[in-house]
Amino acid sequence: MKFLRLIFVIFTSLNTVIAQNKLKQPSSQNYGNLIEKNSNLEIWWANSGWKIGKDWKAPKEQDKNIFVSSAKNESESFQIIVNPKNEIENLTIQVSDLKNENQKILSSKNFEFKIAKFLDLEFPSDSVGFVGSCPDPLPEIQNPLSLPKNSNSILWVTFKIPKNTTSGKYFGTLSLNSKSFSQKINLQIKVYDFEIPDKMTCKTAFGFYPSFIKDYHKLENENQEREVFDKYFELFSKNHISPYDFTPLDPIKVEFPSIKPFSDLWSNSIYVENEKHSGKFSFMIFDDEKSKDIYAEYKNRIKIEFNKIKISFWHKTFLPEHSFLFALSFFDKNGKWIRGKNLDILVTGSGFWENFEKEIDNFPKGAKSFKVVLRATTWTPKGEKTGLVYFDDISIKNFETNEELLENNSFEKDFYLPKFEPSDLEVKVDFVNWNREIRRGIEKYNFTSFRFWVEGLGRGNFQWQVEPQINGFTPETKHYQFMFDSYLKQLEANLEKNGWLDEAFIYSFDEPTPSNYNFVKNGFGRLENSAPKIQRLLTEQVENELIGSVDIWCPLINEFDFDEAEERKKAGEKFWWYICTIPKNDYVGLFIDRPATDLRVWLWQTYQMNVEGILIWQTNYWSIYNKKYPLQNPYVDPMSWFVTGENEKGPWGNGDGRFIYPPESVFSNSDSPNFEKPVSSIRLEVLRDGIEDYEYLVILEKLVSENFSRLSKEKLNYYKNLLEVPDSISKGLTEFTKTPEPILKRRDEIAKAIEELRIKN
Known part of the structure; x- marks a missing residue:
């Protein structure tokens, strides 16, 4: 939306x-x-x-x-x-x-x-x-x-x-x-x-693009990448920012069994369940192109070692009185198509399931094999005719022996699924290197969250999606289900054993539209069934269709609804939120051309709205993800650009997705690897101040709770009032301070209150 x-x-x-x-x-x-x-x-x-x-x-x-x-x-x-x-x-x-x-x-x-x-x-x-x-x-x-x-x-x-x-x-x-x-x-x-503690209470999840580091620093091997990546992680850590993935060189190693489906014997195969003559599936051919000929063919050629065949099949046309072709294409002993000798069988349907039968004993001279071709309409040179036909139970038999010449002639998808024992589908997962780097990120850099990918789950965003599959098996197959379950249970057990369930999250789909909701629900449902303890994050506001699927809701700040969030928290769900190139104008923003206080105010609003974490899509978006354009110099061009469908540039906003900078020396004429540290920004350091302000509030809140019974009513009300974000800082998400004085004043008041309560303790 x-x-x-x-x-x-x-x-x-x-x-x-x-x-x-x-x-x-x-x-x-x-x-x-x-x-x-x-x-x-x-x-x-x-x-x-x-x-x-x-x-x-x-x-x-x-x-x-x-x-x-x-x-x-x-x-x-x-x-x-x-x-x-x-x-x-x-x-x-x-x-x-x-x-x-x-x-x-x-x-x-x-x-x-x-x-x-x-x-x-x-x-x-x-x-x-x-x-x-x-x-x-x-x-x-x-x-x-x-x-x-x-x-x-x-x-x-x-x-x-x-x-x-x-x-x-x-x-x-x-x-x-x-x-x-x-x-x-x-x-x-x-x-x-x-x-304040080493690890902040407010969760952070910020995008980090390692490929840009490699490109800008001209890094040549893994050792160089590790050395430079660590310098970026150090900068993130200093400012309490957790990158999505701090294990770019040490992913989880997953080895799926070598089992795969048998190859589909039909080209352009579309198997459907909603229409069939028998079994679970039929074969649909849909020609909606007025300038193209759409057809399906049986991939294997059938050798002519007989004198006569019997053709039989069931069909249903979408419209009554619609005509289509069942054709045989013939080939000589050299495998060359015999031009002009196709056998085109014209069939007219009624719109209901019907059976067609025909015997053939007249093959072209020199024909040694043939191929079966199915068309949804009659053939024309321009392909302007359209149509939709369902086929089922196709049979071509040797008339003399009654031998069936086609495989999977009933179009049942199970035909392509090899038999297995559950032990055949155990997935091997190696966490050794990944665990080492996750532990280092949490213990050395004090990162508070990490995102990881689940192979075979399916992923996407509002523009595109990758369908779920493992080794060619789709989620409705037992093969996929056994392998996915084996894989996910090991992931969950590893996270639980190491105490990382609170930090880990799966963020497989970004900013879905209603047309994507079923895809998201199905994927999250598979995660829930196999690994219910792993958190599922979605960058979307609460929607009725998605309730029950999401563990961490992460809406845009302008889509956040406080009352709705508080209601969902009763079910154990969490709330983070994010900003990016939108919202514009009235809300706090991440742009360079915004008041310095915007990002600090955002953290006060985060506490004010009882939100537990913040997310930013990228930190080092220094250039367009498009090889057509040379690498951008963010010191010369502060605008973050994207590429339109026409391959032209469009603007996101100044500094959108760009909180850190490469060292200026990468823009020298040297082709040698560059090992200098990354460059911080005013926005990053002000954001750090806001995260630390949030921690002041958390510390005071905890002390008030611990001292509740020993405080006078007057003092208790005073301290509780300090935990309310004042109007002078944020009266609402679109009405807030543009200057730092109210923030610094309140921060000092909270600090003094913390000191007082620590003395009481």
């Missing part, structure tokens, strides 16, 4: 939207604090909740102290903005060790320094978006910097507080040095007296 209108939304967004000309400077002065202003330069700082424009004026409010706060084991960022009147060369940035009043040290080794790179946006993503320059990529500062004159340069500082840090205030200095100037800035960090 949502994607039926998606293409319209995308194409109209660029043509009808009236967007701001550029990243607009706030009219109020609360976007930062001035540190230094003189005839040579301006220096100011801002928290991470602002996207600063190149030409923004420095705020008037002066405060030469940078003040930030953080829990233990938490990461925080802030920005230093430098605008010189003349170009600055060889600028370095350093921070001292910070000390508290008891001389406890917060080491400078806990800091990272990056520079925000401005991108030139040619098109707005939607009516909230804009064109012009906007910061997003955050490459690390590795060498002294050169800063342009009369333009804001953004130095992005990130630190992480170690778990064993003593709480309290720490003081130090941050120094900017070059040949032309030197500036020391006072830095104060308040460390709250609690820590």
